[in-house]
Amino acid sequence: MTNDSVVIKGSREGIFLHLDPQIEFQVLKQKIAAKLSASKEFLAGAQVICDFGPREISAEDITELESLFKLHKLHLKRVNVSRPERSGSGEEKVMALKPMESARGQIHPYADEQTLLIKRTLRSGQSISYDGNVVILGDVNPGAEIVASGNVIVMGALRGVVHAGATGNQGSIVTALRLKPTQLRIAEQITRAPDNDTEEPDVPEIARIKNGIVTIESYVPSERQARAR
Amino acid sequence: MGEVIVITSGKGGVGKTTTTANIGTGLAALGYKVVMVDTDIGLRNLDVVMGLENRIVYDIVDVANGNCRLKQALIKDKRFENSFLLPAAQTKDKNAVSTSQMKELVGNLKQEFDYVIIDCPAGIEQGFKNAIAGAERAVVVTNPEVSAVRDADRIIGLLEAEQLHDPMLIINRLRPAMVKKGDMMNIFDSEDILAIKIIGVVPEDEAIVVSTNRGEPAVLDMTSKAGQAYRNIVKRISGEDVPLMNLEESDRFVDKLKKLIGIR
Numbered sequence: 001m002t003n004d005s006v007v008i009k010g011s012r013e014g015i016f017l018h019l020d021p022q023i024e025f026q027v028l029k030q031k032i033a034a035k036l037s038a039s040k041e042f043l044a045g046a047q048v049i050c051d052f053g054p055r056e057i058s059a060e061d062i063t064e065l066e067s068l069f070k071l072h073k074l075h076l077k078r079v080n081v082s083r084p085e086r087s088g089s090g091e092e093k094v095m096a097l098k099p100m101e102s103a104r105g106q107i108h109p110y111a112d113e114q115t116l117l118i119k120r121t122l123r124s125g126q127s128i129s130y131d132g133n134v135v136i137l138g139d140v141n142p143g144a145e146i147v148a149s150g151n152v153i154v155m156g157a158l159r160g161v162v163h164a165g166a167t168g169n170q171g172s173i174v175t176a177l178r179l180k181p182t183q184l185r186i187a188e189q190i191t192r193a194p195d196n197d198t199e200e201p202d203v204p205e206i207a208r209i210k211n212g213i214v215t216i217e218s219y220v221p222s223e224r225q226a227r228a229r
Numbered sequence: 230m231g232e233v234i235v236i237t238s239g240k241g242g243v244g245k246t247t248t249t250a251n252i253g254t255g256l257a258a259l260g261y262k263v264v265m266v267d268t269d270i271g272l273r274n275l276d277v278v279m280g281l282e283n284r285i286v287y288d289i290v291d292v293a294n295g296n297c298r299l300k301q302a303l304i305k306d307k308r309f310e311n312s313f314l315l316p317a318a319q320t321k322d323k324n325a326v327s328t329s330q331m332k333e334l335v336g337n338l339k340q341e342f343d344y345v346i347i348d349c350p351a352g353i354e355q356g357f358k359n360a361i362a363g364a365e366r367a368v369v370v371t372n373p374e375v376s377a378v379r380d381a382d383r384i385i386g387l388l389e390a391e392q393l394h395d396p397m398l399i400i401n402r403l404r405p406a407m408v409k410k411g412d413m414m415n416i417f418d419s420e421d422i423l424a425i426k427i428i429g430v431v432p433e434d435e436a437i438v439v440s441t442n443r444g445e446p447a448v449l450d451m452t453s454k455a456g457q458a459y460r461n462i463v464k465r466i467s468g469e470d471v472p473l474m475n476l477e478e479s480d481r482f483v484d485k486l487k488k489l490i491g492i493r
Contacts, residue, residue, distance in 0.1 A: 062463050119422065123386030124379050141422055159422070 010114035014047030014077055021053035027062050030069065036072045051080045052168065054078045085177075122146070122160065128167035131167075142182055147170075157189075161185075170209050175219055189214045231262075233335055234466070235364035237388075239380030241351030243372045244401040245432070248459075249348040250278045252368070253308055254446040255463030257312035261343040264313040266335070268360040269350035273317035273455065280307060280444020287412055290318040293330040299337055310451070313342075323356035333444050335363030354385060359469060361388065367396035368466075369425070373403050373414040378422055385425060397428040399462060405432045405476040429462035432476050460470040 005020035005028065019028055036043065048069055057079070066076045114132030121136075124143030128134060133150035136158075144160035146152055149167040151174070160177035163185040165172030170187045178201055183192045186207065191214045204219040236249045246269075253265040267275035270290065276282045287302035292315070298313075306312035315338070318325060338345045361367065367388050371381040381398075386489035388396055401417055407413035416430055436453035440446060448459040454476070461471045 066327040117332065121387075139422075141426070143379055157421075229293050 003105075006035050008035060014049055015043060015074075017048060017050045019050060019052050021055045025055075025057070029064060033067075036068070036074070041073075042225065046074055047077040048074050048075065049078045049080065053081075054220075057081055057082055063112075095177060100172065116148075124160075140181075142175075151175075158228065164207075172208075174207040175204060177204045178202075179207065186214055231339045231342045231344055232366065233339055233348045233482045234366045235347040235349050235393075236324055236368045236370060237357065237360065237384055238351065238370040238373075238377070239347035239353065239384040240377045241450060243253070243370050244437075245370050245445050246278050246348055247437060247447075248368070248370050248399060248401065248431075249275060249346055250446045251448040251456075251459040252466065253344070253346045254279075254309070254312060255448040255459055256307070256344050256346070256467065257306065257309040258449065259463065259467060260311070261467070262311045262341070263309075263316060263344045263346065264304070264338050264340070264342045266315045266345060266347045268331070268356060270317045270356065270432075271319065271322045272350065273319050275348050276304075276314060277315045278444060279314055279401050279446070280440050281316075284311060285316045288318040289315045290321050290325045292334060293326045297429060299334070302392055303466040323350065323354065323359065326359055328358055328362040331359045331362040335393070339363075346382045353383070356383075357387070361391055361393060364393060367393045368399060369396045370399045370401050370421075371423070372401055373408070373416070375414070376413070378419050381419075382423055384421060396424050396425055397466075398423060398429045399428060401431045403430055403476065420470065425475070429458055430473060430476060431458040431462075483493075 007018040009016040009018065009128055015147040015218075019032075019034065019212045023031070040214050050065065062079060064078075067161075069076050078229050112212050115131060116128070116130045116134045117137070118128065118134065119137045122128065122140045122144035123139035124141055128144040131146040131149045132150050134146055134148040136146070136152075136154045136156065139156040140146060140160040140162065142159045145159070145162075147163045147166045148174075149165065149169065152160075152164045153173050153174075154176035156176070158174070158181050160181060161183045161218050162181050163172045163182055165187040166185075172186055174181075174184060174186065179199060180193065183190065184207055185191070186209050189209060201218075206219040207214055209215070209217045232417040233475065234252075236245050236252070246267075247267055254265050254438035255349050265275060265279070267273050271277070271459050276285060281304050281460045284304045287297040289302070291297045292299050294300045298426050302446045303315055306314065309493065335345055335347070345363075346358050347364060369384055369388075371377045385396055388394075398420070400416055403416070404413055408415045416427065420427055432454050434447070434453055434455035436450055437455050440450060440453075446459075447453050447456040448463065450456040459472060461474060
């Protein structure tokens with residue numbers, strides 16, 4: 001193991017940390033800590049983008065890293081990981097951690113199958129943006145925001161702003177146990193509830209684009225639909 | 230070792246200071262040794278609400294900067310021997326105290342008192358950060374209106390980020406008659422969004438305006454409904470299990486009479 005396992009490069013976006021994918025995470029963490037201590041205050045205040053290369057990484061790992069960076073007055077902006085079995089295939093997934101100051105260290109991103117699982121309620125001022133699907137086990141309150149390139153599933157009440165298919169995927173869907181968003185966007189379509197709408201949904205609903213417009217209908221799993229026929 | 234409780238809300242004007250004065254005084258009335266700390270530097274009010282304005286010599290900034298000893302800045306309450314106020318400075322701003330200074334100060338107070346009640350300023354900037362720095366529990370005050378609930382939600386998120394979990398909620402200035410007509414958010418609307426434990430609902434009460442202007446906390450007023458609500462909140466904070474009181478106005482003559490003579 002040489003010292004090349006952690007390479008720091010500056011860029012317009014912030015500081016890039018290129019990390020050797022062959023090294024075990026805890027060892028890597030120590031090496032990062034050593035590098036950061038060596039740089040003292042020089043890097044303080046910077047945004048950091050970690051490039052792990054092909055590697056399995058857990059939410060705990062990312063949380064550990066975030067607290068390590070916080071110690072050195074750095075802010076973890078993004079983590080790049082590619083899938084281990086397809087190393088070098090260029091299919092890279094990017095986890096954009098864009099928590100506003102409040103949510104730092106609180107959002108637990110799961111880098112698994114391009115789906116981010118959040119096991120808490122998103123409150124006003126907290127925001128998630130992710131290149132993939134987002135599943136929330138909790139509510140999304142007014143003033144909170146989710147932007148995903150894939151689908152968004154909320155196992156709770158969705159009352160904030162949601163954007164599914166943010167990179168242009170018209171096939172993306174938004175479902176929630178109680179779908180009452182401030183604003184709902186799918187790909188380029190932007191919708192909101194009518195101003196005089198007082199009807200409260202009491203069943204899970206699904207929003208998707210049909211014939212070019214966002215349609216909301218009650219969510220019925222397809223097997224149940226088939227059985228009913 | 231005492232307990233440090235911060236009273237916060239995000240939005241201004243929802244009744245943080247009134248709540249602080251009433252909870253602090255209520256705890257003192259139960260016999261606990263209490264200190265109320267005003268962290269609203271530059272816009273201090275707690276001293277006025279407590280009727281102690283004219284006794285201030287030193288303030289929190291003096292203590293933090295070592296211009297005086299902590300004991301010199303503490304003002305003894307008019308009504309209770311065991312209740313004290315640490316006032317904010319009026320001529321400085323929120324940056325006059327740092328979070329580490331606050332932590333140290335609150336840590337010292339905790340040694341001496343059963344309860345340290347911190348009155349937090351509105352907003353989410355330095356003043357808020359200072360106020361919550363040394364706190365162990367948080368009370369979030371909100372009004373039954375959309376903007377106050379939205380800000381309370383933001384505050385709960387920020388508290389969680391600072392490891393202050395499971396804050397307690399007080400819904401202040403509820404008008405039962407308006408809720409009944411459907412013109413005001415009810416308790417359940419707020420509870421549904423915020424999803425934290427309610428420790429009290431305080432009705433809108435003219436007695437609060439009177440008591441604030443007089444510098445006499447309403448918690449000591451046995452005839453006011455808001456005072457009763459605060460007494461219940463105080464009991465819940467000190468660990469007693471009290472049911473939420475019924476706020477529906479009764480039209481029965483007997484009840485009005487009871488209210489008049491202060492039995493309920």
